[in-house]
Amino acid sequence: MSSASQNRPWDVHRLPSAEGRTFLVTGGNAGIGYFTAEQLATTGAVVVLGSRDTAKADAAMASIRLRVPGARVRHLRLDLADLSSLKTAVDGLDLGRLDAVVHNAGVALDDPPRRESADGHELMFGTNHLGHVALTRWLAPLLSAAPAGRVVTVGSFAARSERLDLEDLESTREYRPKRAYGRSKLAQMYFGFELDRRLRAFGSPVLSVVAHPGGALDALTPSRAPVHVTHPGERLRALPAGLLVQGKDAGAWPVVRAVLDPEVRGGELWGPRVFGLRGLPRREPVPAHMADLAVAARLWAASGELTGADPLLGFR
Template structure:
């Protein structure tokens, strides 16, 4: 049962977030853009993490055009390049972070397996390992806030997947859709395992996992030049709106996880209707995500693959 039902959350009238600083990875497009826009409208100071400065500037212009007085800026962030993450964190130039939304992701249809410059499978290396390493480096800034939240954007595609601990990098079984789903499942395991370790360490930081349900470009309102929806695309997608939604709506579980005081660490939030569309709600953690053994093994493997010590008992801050 949800401890904070969807009906108690007014989507169009968000609580104010003035004075709070939030980093949104992949905030220049898709769901991340709308997370940034909605948090900016609530008064938060939002930093877009983006690997493409041109797209970041377009997103900043769109948000400023829609949100008068928006406090929004961008930093260059390439999750596929682990060696660049420390300088990205330093470029934030803030004393603390009140929230981070781990949203950026790579989804490939290419049947050919690709790798990051560090030699990791591209989707697993970017979506999971990049965020794992970034979070390790952000912990001092999160711990410096009174009650920071780390929000991990999962995916409904992860619900039907299972991790293969012997093939995390999809070296023997690479299928783009499966590998993407597993990379998002790894992120979700990480978000839940992180909260368990934060609680054990007595940290004030909370880690929450969310997913956007079914979020389609064709049901997403235009935000030129970030996103342009044609009338034809909207008409063709109209029947799908009975089951899924646009990316503006897919952003809402993450926004609620940042702003709602009723949200707690270790929870899973997603859309109300069949987990695919509707107002954000607290839902039961999926049965395979509730298994702590794969999460603990993934944590250890992630430390080995990134070369990082992520022991919250010794992490600065």
């Protein structure tokens, strides 16, 4: 990239070229993941949509191709709730290198009862956190083979008000869905920061960055039929909320910048500019509880035991 392009202010509507690069977006068929994939596709990169649902992935790819002429998108069948399937899924990428993975896919449950993944883990913690921990292990050689590989973990504003219970990471004693979701996203963010610390100590050139979309509402999100349809009345009713929050298209901006911007550094947190809820992407201070090294180390050890995977294996 030329020095002129590096000095140009970041423009969410004029992204730098990423031709020749390949990005994997987990959960790329809907929500923040879809708009991350659509925006990355405008750079000329190959964008792989990781999704367990082939029909939804096909619909998302058709939508991207409609809006991005010449888009280079493909699907990888990926089920983060089934840890034993992830190595086979990664082998199916059939790539020599991967320039970035966006750890975005997630499950959000609103009501009891507590549900478990195929591996017997609480579904949100098992999918949102443990699935991405194990996926990182199998992607490590591909990320290491790239000139400047990146792991971008998509956190949540909801994680700011949560604290991990290290004695009950999977909510077996007391299950409250919204709290369990917030804690699963907090665990993801801890992992993203700790992964970067360990990669630096290991001497790896791969960076780990954390980003979050702020407040992103479906009602403020532009339609992408059949992936997502926003009706005019729904959007009109949501306009007052637009003073504080935004649509999922704008929610993807910090994630996309964390993938593409050469000025981004490992261990950073990126989110929306206005109160962390809406606006253009900017670097944010890491909240104090997310920088707790003792908690991060204990979560790292527990995650390794629960997944049977050391995420650092394969990095070089």
